[in-house]
Amino acid sequence: MxxxxxxxxxxxxxxxxxxxxxxxxxxxxxxxxxxxxQSGPTAERPTNLLWVGRPFYDTTLNKPVYVSQVRPTIVWRDAAGVVA
Missing domain, CATH: 1.20.5 (Single alpha-helices involved in coiled-coils or other helix-helix interfaces)
Structure with missing residues (x-):
């Protein structure tokens, strides 16, 4: 970015x-x-305006997650690197 x-x-x-x-x-x-x-439940994670490292506070998981990949599919990970 x-x-x-x-x-x-x-x-x-x-x-x-x-x-x-x-x-x-x-x-x-x-x-x-x-x-x-931005924050919200897992089901409402954004699907646009994404970049690697983009944060989102997941209120279902009660922790921040970060975009680690946008193509070919979006992958979110927590701070420990675990797919979330």
């Missing part, structure tokens, strides 16, 4: 509106911040 800054160009245009590349970048940051705070 990368949060590379879109460019060294100004963030705002002459009318004070953010350029599209920055709007997309800020949206990606926002979605990522929401994703790392």
């Amino acid at each position: 990368s949060f590379d800054f879109p460019s060294n160009d100004p963030v705002l245009d002459s009318e004070g509106r953010a350029f599209r590349t920055y709007l997309q970048w800020f949206n990606w940051l926002h979605l990522t911040a929401q994703a790392i705070r």
Whole structure:
């Protein structure tokens, strides 16, 4: 996962509106911040916006789990490396 800054160009245009590349970048940051705070039962684990290392607090297991693989299937593991 990368949060590379879109460019060294100004963030705002002459009318004070953010350029599209920055709007997309800020949206990606926002979605990522929401994703790392997500929790719920095992049956509701996310299936999109996934990356290796993405956390999810599993309320069925009462512990955090992390994505270890996204292709060909999604694999979640706990902190000990056990498939969860």
